[in-house]
Amino acid sequence: MTAPDPQASPADRARWRRYLADERAEAAVYRELAARRDGEEREILLALAAAEGRHEAHWLRLLGDDEHRIPRADLRTRMLAGLARTFGSIFVLALAQRAEARSPYSTDPDATPAMAADERIHGEVVRGLAARGRRRLAGTFRAAVFGANDGLVSNLALVLGIGATGVPAPVVLFTGIAGLLAGALSMGAGEYVSVRSQRELLEASAPDPTAREALGDLDLDANELALVYRARGMGEQDAVEHAALVLARVQAAERVQSPTDAMGTVEHDDEAVGTGMSAAVSSFLFFASGALIPVLPWILGMTGIAAIATATVLVSLALLLTGATVGILSGASPLKRALRQLAIGLGAAAVTYGLGLAFGTTIG
Template identity: 65%
Template sequence: MTAPAPAEPTPADRRRWARYLVEERAEGAVYQRLAQRRTGEERDILLSLADAERRHEQHWLDLLGDEPVKLPKAGVRSRLLGWMAGRFGSIFVLALAQSAEARSPYDEERWATPAMRADERVHYEVVRGLAARGRRRLSGSFRAAVFGANDGLVSNLALVLGIGATGVSSGFVLFSGIAGLLAGALSMGAGEFVSVRSQRELLAATEANEDAAASAADLDIDENELALVYRARGMDPDEALERARRIVAAARAGVQRSVTGPIHVHGGDDHEIVGSDWTAALSSFLLFASGAIVPVLPWLFGLAGTTAIVVALILVGVALLSTGAMVGILSGGPPLKRALRQLAIGFGAAAVTYALGLVFGVSAL
């Protein structure tokens, strides 16, 4: 429903309505394209959001009276979201859409209805909820990816700058960088392997089995003792007692149990959650190496001295800014702030080792 306007619309108002129209149309297309890459509940939610955007679009069409002959282009953000939604349909699109929904222009727009303003606030919460689902699915692997690549970038940049500042030959700096890459990547891979393997072995040692239930038919005592098995696994007393009674009754009747399996207090397959030790090790090795190779590239391509150091700083700076901005986008925070924070941390660590290299280089002279 169109809200009553306090005055006749001006040409500026009509231009603004046209801009709102194309933005609503672009946002609806984003949700429509995302829905095509989803199934189940998420697909239904995204289609509902697309329908809501069409209602808003119709509001501006009604005010304009008809489709304008010439419409402005949608904003860069909306066009980028549309392009990404059609090709990736990833958490990045939802995270960017969340940021877009947080900045509704309708709060100060007199021609927008109260319902539209309320819709925009609801849309933000809905998109934030969908993005949160993706963040939870991505959190473990994303943390490992950022940690591994960033560790390789910063540690090897610090190493080559510290070695280079001592005044040694470019060949020695290159050798140190490659050695640092291999040592760090192997250390990361081995550490991740041991960590995941140890966790899997710990879970295996605590995994529930059904030995007690298999002996239920031979029990010559009350089923309460069998209930203690399930209480020890985390069940409440009443549920444990009820399960024990069913098992004992079925066993005494000669019925083979087929519907009850090992009890996991937290649900799901813990081994699947932990993942493969070899996969984790290889991923950590490659992620660290992908970051650690960047600071070495100038020396690898024959640069030396100050030129190599400056190029290394530029390459690593771009990489740090990119990973920081990515963290900002996915976390729903300001990308620029996260990018600058990542850059400051990385360059701060490198500056310390470079200063130490200068000190030791002067001392050696």
């Protein structure tokens, strides 16, 4: 058994115990995530768990292998562990990315420089894993989030502006339903055209695979292939050298088959772009779901100020939720993103409500 540090104060030992608890909990998070993955991602997560185990051993040595009175991990780390067990999703990796970035080891005198460096690198590793998940979500998720937010804000602004004029409740309800359908159809159609256009542009920029058939007959002295690489963004000298290497390999093997990158380096990520139909359907459904929330009070028979206040509260809660979700996935502060989303949404609604009051009648 390792002897405890006799110079350590009670505060030092309490801090070491807290670090020990957190390291164990973080290792458990990575193991939980690894259990839900396979291949390379699983190996990376298990390696992260092993690194947290080395940090755990450091604090345990300082404590003299005394595992008594080890506290629970902090709330943030326990929450991560719970989410990992329940979901094992990109949300957990995004939160773990923020957690690694807040490591106190760089300023703690009892943590080694290697441990502080580990934590910084862990943050980049988790950022890379989270980026993979973000790419898988990017196309459809973008349409979903922006569709829901557009529905919330635009329809709240619409029904508040109309409601402030004092028109009968059925008119406000019909206006809200019309705004829901018009906006959802417009969003769905626009997203489909946008994604399809993006895919077509990327496809037009991709190398022609049949051009590889000409490589075996190219003149080594002229080497037209270098022009392809220069057109793709390489410098002149790099293009000449790379083209000569490719042609030498092709002709030495006496075959036309070239390396997979022979005709260029332009690549695009199908997962990040998404498909036109999935983006359109997601955009339509999420806009409609967002736009439905401001109309709910009138659907339930409420009128006047009560309906307006209820719609504003419901939309505010939804904006906070979507803003926090975007913040988590982007690795930014969920609270800041949530408040920003709320301010933008309520600001837009306040403008139309003010115009309704200015040009309408008193709400009764």
